[in-house]
Amino acid sequence: AQSVSQHNHHVILSEAASLELGCNYSYGGTVNLFWYVQYPGQHLQLLLKYFSGDPLVKGIKGFEAEFIKSKFSFNLRKPSVQWSDTAEYFCAVNAVAYGQNFVFGPGTRLSVLP
Amino acid sequence: EPEVTQTPSHQVTQMGQEVILRCVPISNHLYFYWYRQILGQKVEFLVSFYNNEISEKSEIFDDQFSVERPDGSNFTLKIRSTKLEDSAMYFCASSEPNDNEQFFGPGTRLTVL
Numbered sequence: 001a002q003s004v005s006q007h008n009h010h011v012i013l014s015e016a017a018s019l020e021l022g023c024n025y026s027y028g029g030t031v032n033l034f035w036y037v038q039y040p041g042q043h044l045q046l047l048l049k050y051f052s053g054d055p056l057v058k059g060i061k062g063f064e065a066e067f068i069k070s071k072f073s074f075n076l077r078k079p080s081v082q083w084s085d086t087a088e089y090f091c092a093v094n095a096v097a098y099g100q101n102f103v104f105g106p107g108t109r110l111s112v113l114p
Numbered sequence: 115e116p117e118v119t120q121t122p123s124h125q126v127t128q129m130g131q132e133v134i135l136r137c138v139p140i141s142n143h144l145y146f147y148w149y150r151q152i153l154g155q156k157v158e159f160l161v162s163f164y165n166n167e168i169s170e171k172s173e174i175f176d177d178q179f180s181v182e183r184p185d186g187s188n189f190t191l192k193i194r195s196t197k198l199e200d201s202a203m204y205f206c207a208s209s210e211p212n213d214n215e216q217f218f219g220p221g222t223r224l225t226v227l
Contacts, residue, residue: 107157
């Protein structure tokens with residue numbers, strides 16, 4: 001069965017610090033990859049996605065992620081975080097051969113201190 | 115911008131009761147999904163629905179659960195006899211036929227007493 005892991009349960013940063021959230025998945029076939037963000041009290045919103053092509057994808061709000069196929073990883077990055085980035089971040093993987101459903105990682109809570 | 119909506123935002127029920135959670139997907143989307151998130155745990159896939167039938171379901175989606183698209187706009191999740199462990203946030207999502215990006219609703223918090 002496919003699984004998705006996220007390296008950190010809770011990350012605490014000061015404003016302007018750089019961010020990298022790890023995501024690894026266990027599936028060797030073709031995948032579609034996503035990062036979603038959940039701000040406090042709000043629903044899941046798509047930050048960025050990778051289907052094919054350039055493995056470095058840019059999303060909203062200055063986020064980007066890099067797909068490294070050999071490492072089964074899709075890490076999320078942002079060069080300079082803001083207090084408003086405080087949220088829960090979820091990596092999600094769709095194993096194309098298994099259909100449309102997503103397998104989510106456990107989430108990483110990001111707290112940005114002003 | 116079109117969005118997925120869900121009602122109610124919070125449902126409280128007694129154990130053993132039936133509940134129906136409602137979702138209105140984005141109008142031109144044809145794939146519909148239900149996920150749940152137990153407090154403090156990850157988001158888990160329950161079921162996907164396409165062309166008026168279930169296309170995939172997880173092992174969580176047992177005989178107590180059913181889904182329906184009763185009309186052209188609503189997509190419902192029914193739990194026939196709720197258990198304490200069904201308490202969770204339930205998210206509906208939808209996607210276009212040729213795009214795997216799923217758009218999520220705000221969720222319904224189900225509390226089973």
